[in-house]
Amino acid sequence: MRRITIGSFIAAAALLAPLGMNAATAATPATATYSTVSDWGSGFEGKVTVKAGTSALTSWKVEFDLPAGKSIPSAWDADLTKSGDHYTFVNKPWNGALAAGATVSFGFNGAPGGLTGVLNCKLNGAACNGTGPTTPPTVPPTVPPTVPPTVPPTVPPTVPPTVPPTVPPASGKKLVGYFTEWGVYARNYHVKNLVTSGSAAKLTHILYAFGNTAGGRCSIGDSYADYDKAYTADQSVDGVADTWDQPLRGNFNQLRKLKKAYPHIKVIWSFGGWTWSGGFTQAAANPAAFAESCYNLVEDPRWADVFDGIDVDWEYPNACGLTCDASGPNAFKNVISALRSRFGANALVTAATTADGSTGGKIDVADYAGAINNLDWLMPMTYDYFGAFNAQGPTAPHSPLTSYTGIPTAGFNSDAAIQKFKAKGIPASKLLLGIGFYGRGWTGVTQAAPGGTATGAAPGTYEAGNEDYKVLKTKCPATGTVGGTAYGFCNGQWWSYDTPSTIAGKMTYAKNQGLGGAFFWETSGDTANGELITAISNGLK
The missing domain is CATH 2.60.40.290 (Immunoglobulin-like)
Structure with a gap:
């Protein structure tokens, strides 16, 4: 690299002088x-x-x-x-x-x-429009005092080379979505819906949820939905019906057809989740055996070409979810290390994690930073912070981007989680921002603004207190925003959820933070024309 000296600056100024220019007027x-x-x-x-x-x-x-x-x-x-x-x-x-x-x-x-x-x-x-100096007048504008003469002025020595650029490139962002195996039942949501909605062209990765972890081993979650359900021609991605004697049917075969039509999509098999995380405790006792079982299942010859890696959705290492784990702070790191060792450098190994940004909370009790070198990316589940699991309220958005006056729990917001992970040394480019394609709601509410009392969970199509965005957008349209997300107050019910507008704001945040992209739970909550996936895709550009 050519060095620039004070003498070079003086010579350059002399050459410009005959043209009526000098360092002061050119600044x-x-x-x-x-x-x-x-x-x-x-x-x-x-x-x-x-x-x-x-x-x-x-x-x-x-x-x-x-x-x-x-x-x-x-x-x-x-x-x-x-x-x-x-x-x-x-x-x-x-x-x-x-x-x-x-x-x-x-x-x-x-x-x-x-x-x-x-x-x-x-x-x-x-x-702000640039009229007047932005540095003290005693400092020559062309020679910043913090830059030694032998260092090119375009590379400030105060910026370590490992700090990500403040304006990340628009390309290369990940758009990752969960597809649930049980969605093929009451929800009547199939892989083909990703095509008809226009979403397949926008997704970069699909997380297939969930495989089980019973006994500290990876195992099939729902064999019928996974590889046995027969699809008719009108339900199939390529318009070809399954036959009774073909070796692979179900979601796995439909995902294979999707990848053939959209070769840019990678599919990752996710294990655990809220219901099936209990087996991770035993997995942590013998990570190598767990990794071997997972590899044998994911790479089963019947569907090895379908999956590009494995995702760990452990809720939560060294903390409590549906069950409690006390494996210690190194358990998560050890499990991820064993998976990377068994699956190799070319497979994707990812993890969905807690987004508890409170002091001493779930992020602080496991060594996520120690695992990050063996992970392609990490997905803090920045949703479900608040909901009718606290039946009497107070009403609060389940996926706030930022804190706000009156938030029920400090640190329960997306920004707090992102900043805590970054402070622990996890690169921003390996963090994805989470979006929920659903809302959480209460009934018996009399106050439109957040913070009101309730009598219980609002009714939902499949679960009390929970409803898809595609239903809420007309059932209870947004009436306000708080903490960077939306809420609706209607007929004594109070619902919080993200809209295309608030998703746009969250994607701006993701880009400003230099994050690797965004992920969401889950595909069937979107509209038939995929308006939420479209909002994420447009927002990441």
Whole structure:
């Protein structure tokens, strides 16, 4: 790499002088630009993009006023403080340093909607539109004092090479969706629905849920749905009916046909889940034996070409879910290590994990960071934080992106989980943001705003207190937003769920955080035309 010295700068300035240019007039100041990402009337999502000028920035602070009557309760990718109508945003430790010409964005939710711009905007004390210096006047604009003369000014030494770029590339994001084996029954949802909805073209990976872990071994969850159910021509992905004597039918054969039609899709067999995580405790006692059983099942010659790897959905290592595990903080790491060793470097090994961002919570009791080198990615289940499992409330969104005033439990929000994982050393590019294609709701509610009391779970099609988005969008349309997600109040019921609009906001967050993409539970909750998957796909671009 060619070194640039002070002498080089002087020579360059001399060459420019005859053209009426010099270092002072050629310098470009830093700027900060506001834009409204989405507006739903009762609220809005805003974004500010900070762009370094000719000089690199070692830190940034954006401040502005809002018109009377508007407020910003929460922000991400910046620390927020406010005084009256004046708001100040300061960089996080990982996104303060910007190379010359580089950009970074931070976002926030506000209310009510209708904001067209901010007032009195300043970046590092100067006007956000770049009129006036953004560095002290004693500092030459072309020679940032933090950059030694022998270091090219476009590479600030304060940024370690392992820090991910503040503006990740738009391509390469993962869009991962769960397909449930039991969906073929009452829900009448089949692999072909991924084609007719237009979703197959948008998905990058499918998680097939679930295999069992009974006895510390991987085993079939539902043999009939998995590989025995016969499909008629109209139900089949390729329009060809199953025959009585073919060696493989069911979902596995339909997934094989899907992969043939959409070769970009990878399929991962997920084991465990809420109901079948009990076997992981015994698996942790002999990880090698568990891994061997899983490999033999996933790579069974009858369907080895269907699956591209294995997913562990352990709820929860060294903590309690449906059952309690006390295998110790190293158990998860040891199981993942054994799976990687048995499946090899070319298979996908992934994990769905707790998203408990509270201090001393479920993230803190297992060594997720110790396992990350053996995982392709990790999926914090950033949903089900609140629901009618607390029958009397208070009402609260089950999948808040950020905290908000009055949230029932500190740390129960997506951002808290993401930041905790990142603080433990897990790369942002190996974290996926979770989206629920369903809502959770209460009945006997008299208060439209969050925080109300209830008498129990609202009725649902398959489960009390739980309903698909495709039903809720018309049954109980969204009437407000809180913490970056939506809620609806109707006929004494209070439901929280994500909409295409709030998903757009969450995908903006995912991109600003440099996350590897997003995943969701689960495909049958979407509309017949796949509007939620479309929202994720568009939001990740």
